[in-house]
Amino acid sequence: EYDASVEEALCFGWVDSIIKKIDAEKYARKFTPRKSGSLWSDSNKERVNKMIAEGRMTESGLARIEEAKQSGLWQKSPRADISFEIPEEFERALQQNKEARDFFQQLAPSYQKHYIGWIVVAKRPETREKRIKESIALLTKGEKLGLK
Incomplete structure (x- = not known):
């Protein structure tokens, strides 16, 4: 299940990325360590806040959150600066x-x-x-x- 796999990745400080269609029913999802300087989506912030409340975050996952908060990236929304005017x-x-x-x-x-x-x-x-x-x-x- 998508949500469970993303939560598992986030609790260790990882993030999901590329989706590749394998066939009509299957997709491949890539999980990698979260890079310093990457923005957090609102949905992933909600997920980690829920997991913190449930005591499911690991030290490495919490460290990534703290790093984002210290750098100011936690407060930014990845889509806030996007202009939807046609280039x-x-x-x-x-x-x-x-x-x-x-x-x-x-x-x-x-x-x-x-x-x-x-x-x-x-x-x-x-x-x-x-x-x-x-x-x-x-x-x-x-x-x-x-x-x-």
């Missing part, structure tokens, strides 16, 4: 592809934000460019972004 490069790519643009425009706002958020959180310009190309390819085929 210029993505807008240009949409204007050059009618099928992609039409499908994007008919998506619900939440699905549009999923695409935009995935693009704007890219740290490197080449990653952002790659995500725009992948987005245009999916939109051209009439597909939603999925689990990214």
Whole structure:
């Protein structure tokens, strides 16, 4: 079960990351030690607060929380600084592809934000460019972004 596996990882100071589809019914989830300087999602903060109250956190898990609190990262929300305005490069790519643009425009706002958020959180310009190309390819085929 997803929640149980994430809680287990968090109690040791680890975090879940990449999801990879194996087949129609199975996914692979990667667990790694939490990096210094990483932001805590609101859902993971809720999970660890619950586990602290239940006495389920280990020393290493508590140390990661304390580190985040000391650095100020605990108080930040990972999505607080994200602008959901369409980036210029993505807008240009949409204007050059009618099928992609039409499908994007008919998506619900939440699905549009999923695409935009995935693009704007890219740290490197080449990653952002790659995500725009992948987005245009999916939109051209009439597909939603999925689990990214």
